Amino acid sequence: MHLLKKETQILKMKINFTKEQNLFRDEVRTWLESNVPETPLLSLDTKEGFEQHREWEKTLNQGNWSMVTWPKEYGGRGLDLIQWLIFEEEYYRAEAPTRVNQNGVFLLGPTLMEFGTHEQKSKFLNAMATGDHIWAQGWSEPGAGSDMAAIRTTAVLEGDHYKINGQKTWSSRAAYADWTFGLFRTDLDSERHRGLSFILVPLDLPGITVRPIPQLDGEPGFAEIYFDDVKVPVENLIGGDGEGWKIAMATAGFERGLMLRSPARFQQTAAKLLELYLAKQDHCSPMIQAKVVEAWAQSESYALSIYHTASKMLDGGSIGSESSLGKIFWSELDHMMHQTALKILGASAELSQESKNDAAKWIKGFMFSYAGPIYAGTNEIQKNIIAERLLGLPR
Amino acid sequence: MNFIFTEEQIQFKDAIKAFLSEECTPSSIRDGWQANSSFNLDRWKNLIELGVLNSNLPQDKGGLGMDQVTLALMVEEMGYAGLPEPVAEQTFLVNDVIPFLPKNITEAIESNYNDGTQYIALAHPLAPNPLFLNNSAGLILLDNSECKFIAKDDMDFEIMSSNDPSRELFKINSINNAICASENFDEINSAISARGALMTAALLIGLAQKMIDLSSVYVLDRTQFGKPIGSFQAVKHMLADVAVKIEFAKPAVYRAAYSLSENNPKSALHCAHAKLMCSQAAELACKNSIQAHGAMGYTWEMDLHIYMRKAWSMMACWGNEDRQQELIYKTLSSTSEELGVLYTF
Numbered sequence: 001m002h003l004l005k006k007e008t009q010i011l012k013m014k015i016n017f018t019k020e021q022n023l024f025r026d027e028v029r030t031w032l033e034s035n036v037p038e039t040p041l042l043s044l045d046t047k048e049g050f051e052q053h054r055e056w057e058k059t060l061n062q063g064n065w066s067m068v069t070w071p072k073e074y075g076g077r078g079l080d081l082i083q084w085l086i087f088e089e090e091y092y093r094a095e096a097p098t099r100v101n102q103n104g105v106f107l108l109g110p111t112l113m114e115f116g117t118h119e120q121k122s123k124f125l126n127a128m129a130t131g132d133h134i135w136a137q138g139w140s141e142p143g144a145g146s147d148m149a150a151i152r153t154t155a156v157l158e159g160d161h162y163k164i165n166g167q168k169t170w171s172s173r174a175a176y177a178d179w180t181f182g183l184f185r186t187d188l189d190s191e192r193h194r195g196l197s198f199i200l201v202p203l204d205l206p207g208i209t210v211r212p213i214p215q216l217d218g219e220p221g222f223a224e225i226y227f228d229d230v231k232v233p234v235e236n237l238i239g240g241d242g243e244g245w246k247i248a249m250a251t252a253g254f255e256r257g258l259m260l261r262s263p264a265r266f267q268q269t270a271a272k273l274l275e276l277y278l279a280k281q282d283h284c285s286p287m288i289q290a291k292v293v294e295a296w297a298q299s300e301s302y303a304l305s306i307y308h309t310a311s312k313m314l315d316g317g318s319i320g321s322e323s324s325l326g327k328i329f330w331s332e333l334d335h336m337m338h339q340t341a342l343k344i345l346g347a348s349a350e351l352s353q354e355s356k357n358d359a360a361k362w363i364k365g366f367m368f369s370y371a372g373p374i375y376a377g378t379n380e381i382q383k384n385i386i387a388e389r390l391l392g393l394p395r
Numbered sequence: 396m397n398f399i400f401t402e403e404q405i406q407f408k409d410a411i412k413a414f415l416s417e418e419c420t421p422s423s424i425r426d427g428w429q430a431n432s433s434f435n436l437d438r439w440k441n442l443i444e445l446g447v448l449n450s451n452l453p454q455d456k457g458g459l460g461m462d463q464v465t466l467a468l469m470v471e472e473m474g475y476a477g478l479p480e481p482v483a484e485q486t487f488l489v490n491d492v493i494p495f496l497p498k499n500i501t502e503a504i505e506s507n508y509n510d511g512t513q514y515i516a517l518a519h520p521l522a523p524n525p526l527f528l529n530n531s532a533g534l535i536l537l538d539n540s541e542c543k544f545i546a547k548d549d550m551d552f553e554i555m556s557s558n559d560p561s562r563e564l565f566k567i568n569s570i571n572n573a574i575c576a577s578e579n580f581d582e583i584n585s586a587i588s589a590r591g592a593l594m595t596a597a598l599l600i601g602l603a604q605k606m607i608d609l610s611s612v613y614v615l616d617r618t619q620f621g622k623p624i625g626s627f628q629a630v631k632h633m634l635a636d637v638a639v640k641i642e643f644a645k646p647a648v649y650r651a652a653y654s655l656s657e658n659n660p661k662s663a664l665h666c667a668h669a670k671l672m673c674s675q676a677a678e679l680a681c682k683n684s685i686q687a688h689g690a691m692g693y694t695w696e697m698d699l700h701i702y703m704r705k706a707w708s709m710m711a712c713w714g715n716e717d718r719q720q721e722l723i724y725k726t727l728s729s730t731s732e733e734l735g736v737l738y739t740f
Contacts, residue, residue, distance in 0.1 A: 011401040012462050015653055015740055021396060082396050089736045267736040274727055293720045296727055297647075297671050303739045304398075304646035311398040325642045328635075380628070386638050387631030391611045394626040 015307070017086075024079075025086050031063050032094035044100045045219035050134075050176040053100035057131030066129035067105045070113070074121055075129030081310040085262060092264035103173055104128040104135035106259040108181050108200075111251045115198075115239040124200065136174035136203065138182025138225060139248070141167060146381050148183070149193040149245070153227060155184035157241070160234050162186070162199060164207075164227040172375070174223035175212035178203060181251075183244045196244035200236040207231075216367050252377060253323045261330050263303035269337050269365070270299040276344055276359070284344050291340040298333045302326070321389040324382035331372030331379060338366035396740070398646070400468065407450075407461070408468040414445060415476035421698040424477055428560040433479040434530045442482055443512050451490045463491065467597045467652040474601025474709075477701050479561035481514060481526045487594040488587060489515045489535065491655075495586045496542065497576035500535070503544040507532040516565075519584075521591055522712040524564035528552050534567070542583055543573040559704035589666040591713030593651050596666070596673035600644055602706040603673070603680035607637050609699055610687040617689070624687075633683040640676035647672045650740075664726045671719040677706045678716075 017025070041056065042049030060066050061075065069084045070076025079087075099105060105128060112121050127133040144150040153166025168174075168182060180201050187195030203210060207230040212220030239247045277284075277292045305326070309319060341362040342349040351357040352364065373379040387393040400408075418438050427433035442448055451466050452458025470483045493501055504515060513532035516525040525534055534550065536543040549572040555564045611634060614625030624630050651669040654662035681703045685692035692699055710716070 011403050012656065013397065013400055013404065013464050013649075013653065015396060015398045015650065016657075017396050017740060093736050263739075264736045267739070271736065278728060289724055290717075290720050293671075293723045293727070297668055297723065298643070300668060300739060301643040301647050301672055304650050305643050307396065307739070308398045308646045308649075311396070314397075315399050322642070325639050328639050329643050380632065383632040383635035384628065386635035387625070390638060391607070391631075391634055393611065393614065393631055393634070394623055 021082065021086060024083055025090060028065075028087050028090040029094070031065065032090055032096055035059060035063060036094045036096045041097050043219055044098055045175070045215070045217070045221040047176060050100060053097055054131045054134060056097045057099070057101050057134075061129050061131060067109055070109065070125060070129075074125035080314055082307070082314065085264075085307065085310060088262035089264040089267075092268040095268075100173070101128060101131060101134050103137050103177075103181075104133065107137070107251050107254050108135055110254045110259060111181075111198075111247060112238065114250060115247050119235070120238065133179050134173065134177045136171045136177035136180040136223070136225075138168040138171050138174075138180040138201070140170045142169055145170075146378055148248070149196075151183050151185055151196060153184050154188060155186050155197060155199055155232070156188070157186065157234065161231045162234060162237070164199075164201065164230040164232060166227050168225040168227075170213075170222050170375075171225050172222050174203065174210055174225055175220040180225060181238075183248050186241050186244075190242075193245040195242055196248075197241050198238040198244040198247040199232060200238065201227075201230070201232050205230050205232070216370065217364060253319065261326070263299065263306045266299040266302055266330060266333055266337070269334065270295040273337050273341055273344075276341055276362075280344050284346065288340060288343055291336065291343075295333070295337045295340060298329070298336075302330055302333065305329075321385050324377075324385040325390075327376055328373075328379045328382050328386075331369075334365075334372050335369040338362060338369045342366055398649075400464070404465045404468055407465050408472060410445070411447060411469045412472045412475070414441070415472060415478060419476040419478050421477075421701055424479060424561060424701055427479055433561045433563055434527050435480065436530075439480050439514075442480065447482055448485055448512065449490065451486050452493075458490070462656040463487075463593070463652040464649055464656060466491075467593065467648055470594060470597040471601040471604075471648070474598035474705075475605045477561065477602070477605070477705055481516070483594050483598055484517065484526060485514055487590045488517050491590055492535075492583070492587055495579065495583045496535075497578050499574050500542055500544045500576050503546075503574040504533070504535070507546060517587075518567070519587055519591065521588060521714055521718075524555055524566060526565075527563050528565035528567075529554070529563070536567075536573075537584060537587060540580060541575055541577045542580060543570075543575050545570055545573045549573065557708065559708045561701070561705060562708055585663055588714065589655065589663045592666040592670035592719065593648065593655065595709040595713045596644075596648050596651070596669040599670075599673040599677040599706060599709050600641060600648055602702045602709065603637065603641050603644075603677040605702045606677075606680040606684040606699065606706070607634060607641065609702070610634055610637075610684040613691070614687050617691075624689075630687055633687060637676070637680045637683050640672075640679050644669070644672035644676040661726075664723060667714070667719040667722040667726075670714060671716055671723065674710045674716045674719070677710060681706055 041052040044050050044053045064077060066075055068077045068079045068087050072078050109125060109128060112124055139148060141151055141153055143152060153168060155162040155164045164184060171180060174180060180203055183196045184199050185195055186197040207228040209226040211224045213222050213224060215221045273295050274292055313319060345359055349363055352360050354360040388395055418441060427435055446459060449458040450461040454460045466486055473483050507513060508515060514530055515533055515535060516528045516531040517535045518525040519537045531547055533544060533546040536545060550570045551568045552565045553568060555566050557564045614630055615623050617624050647669040651665040654665040684699055688697060688699055691697050
């Protein structure tokens with residue numbers, strides 16, 4: 001027995017960018033350099049800021065950059081995941097505005113691509129790309145948080161429409177968004193994850209009341225949505241009636257995985273943290289150095305892992321429960337980095353007005369970093385998923 | 396950009412995994428402990444026959460010309476199996492470093508080395524007690540300024556006990572004759588240090604995976620309160636935490652190996668990164684695995700400690716977590732413009 005015949009050439013893995021990929025990077029960089037607004041936009045959790053961010057989505061679309069992985073007919077460029085990661089790297093490098101439509105482009109978009117009809121794709125993907133439809137998520141209910149299968153909001157089929165009654169909550173972006181997507185119980189006799197359907201709902205329909213919820217940062221980013229005999233046309237159903245759970249699980253996978261949280265975001269934060277430490281190291285404890293190194297090491301690992309995953313997907317693989325590993329990793333990393341920044345800043349960390357304190361973004365980011373381990377399925381739920389589906393432990 | 400392994404690379408990994416699962420069982424490791432002789436000559440000869448020992452020597456020296464990524468994948472499996480013989484050391488620290496060594500040293504090695512079939516031990520300030528010196532043909536010794544080769548008969552040494560009985564460590568008491576060289580010392584030293592970090596990282600990730608696998612089986616088997624303890628969230632979450640650490644340490648190993656194979660000037664940084672991530676993963680794997688095993692984890696009878704002991708040693712030698720952090724910090728603080736989003740690859 002021998003490992004290999006000696007004359008055989010061993011083929012090697014290649015993890016360098018190709019010439020085409022580097023040219024693509026240049027193209028993205030050039031466009032962003034001349035289009036990213038010079039003055040930062042207002043917070044997207046304010047009415048005015050939200051509309052500024054909608055304008056930015058339109059600008060992106062004019063450059064054909066809304067979502068580079070989508071097919072050309074839906075406003076994309078038909079590019080692969082590696083190119084998307086390159087786009088994201090340049091996007092964060094350029095400090096371009098937060099994507100107000102991330103629920104749309106990163107979550108609903110891929111869901112429609114997999115489960116939508118041709119009509120649904122052309123209608124919703126194009127409106128998403130142009131920024132005309134900004135999307136909110138509609139999963140949680142007062143009695144259905146981590147236990148999402150306990151959803152009770154009903155959608156009863158009556159001829160050519162569903163009549164919706166009930167309440168959604170913690171709906172991200174719903175304070176100002178145009179549409180929401182979510183799960184509704186279409187079979188009233190069903191229990192748990194059976195009898196649920198994935199339906200798209202315009203938020204300006206009669207019978208809908210949106211009540212913004214002020215967040216920890218004081219701004220209304222998420223909201224409650226009340227449905228009182230709301231009539232939604234049946235063509236807004238995605239997939240089959242009763243197939244909602246399967247579709248929602250796919251959407252949740254996109255949210256936890258590489259789509260919503262591409263590595264560039266965390267690498268950029270790590271680089272800023274190092275810059276902050278190098279500028280202030282004479283005024284803070286040397287013990288902080290190890291945390292700064294951790295920030296670099298972990299964000300680097302996250303990037304490597306995502307390129308590894310993207311390569312596997314391009315090779316025909318799929319991503320399943322592994323996205324739960326990533327969600328825990330990036331959310332804890334993000335919190336650790338912001339916590340470290342506050343330690344470096346010391347007593348001035350609490351100065352929160354950005355116009356008077358350059359470092360104010362750290363305290364804002366710090367507060368938002370507490371949301372990471374909660375949204376997209378709490379980290380405790382992710383650990384159950386890992387234990388049960390990846391390690392084979394019993395429910 | 397295609398960060399996946401080639402079919403050949405997977406074949407090598409599978410071949411060594413299959414071999415070790417037959418030939419390097421916990422009971423065979425315990426037999427070595429019992430006999431006070433963990434270097435199993437039969438297994439060593441079989442590994443030579445399999446082509447593993449000289450796999451990364453050039454083809455004109457009787458090897459396969461294997462690259463560091465493939466080698467790292469194989470070393471990961473050696474960690475998983477808890478292989479006592481110094482195969483990772485021979486391939487990563489000797490074969491792979493030969494191109495860096497001065498001519499008088501390589502000539503001395505080659506005359507004692509016989510197509511990569513003789514074991515050559517190595518001592519370095521980061522791993523000062525050479526492994527299995529009594530089974531070697533000689534020793535490469537790096538001190539603070541000089542590289543030496545010492546044939547086995549030209550030195551006096553004594554055995555030291557390791558906390559891992561699979562590791563027979565030695566102390567050199569006197570050297571009667573040595574081939575010495577001081578040229579290229581810094582280059583040799585950093586080549587060996589980087590490979591030491593990467594080798595221990597790859598072993599650690601395999602060991603961590605083994606510990607989590609053993610724990611996952613144990614918590615299914617052990618019942619309390621009328622249920623398998625693996626159904627309790629407190630236990631699930633401990634093991635899930637380890638799975639997260641392993642997932643994000645692995646790609647760091649493959650990237651570091653790739654950097655070495657491409658002579659990337661940042662390979663020392665990348666190897667330090669791999670060792671840091673893998674040490675942390677293995678450390679948590681030890682702690683949470685013994686906890687998941689309860690009192691059984693604290694017994695000699697349970698196999699868990701075979702791997703835990705090796706992991707503790709691998710974390711400590713070739714630069715521990717703190718040393719790697721220090722190395723990374725020095726690089727980051729001196730080249731801050733080359734860090735971050737655009738410099739992963």
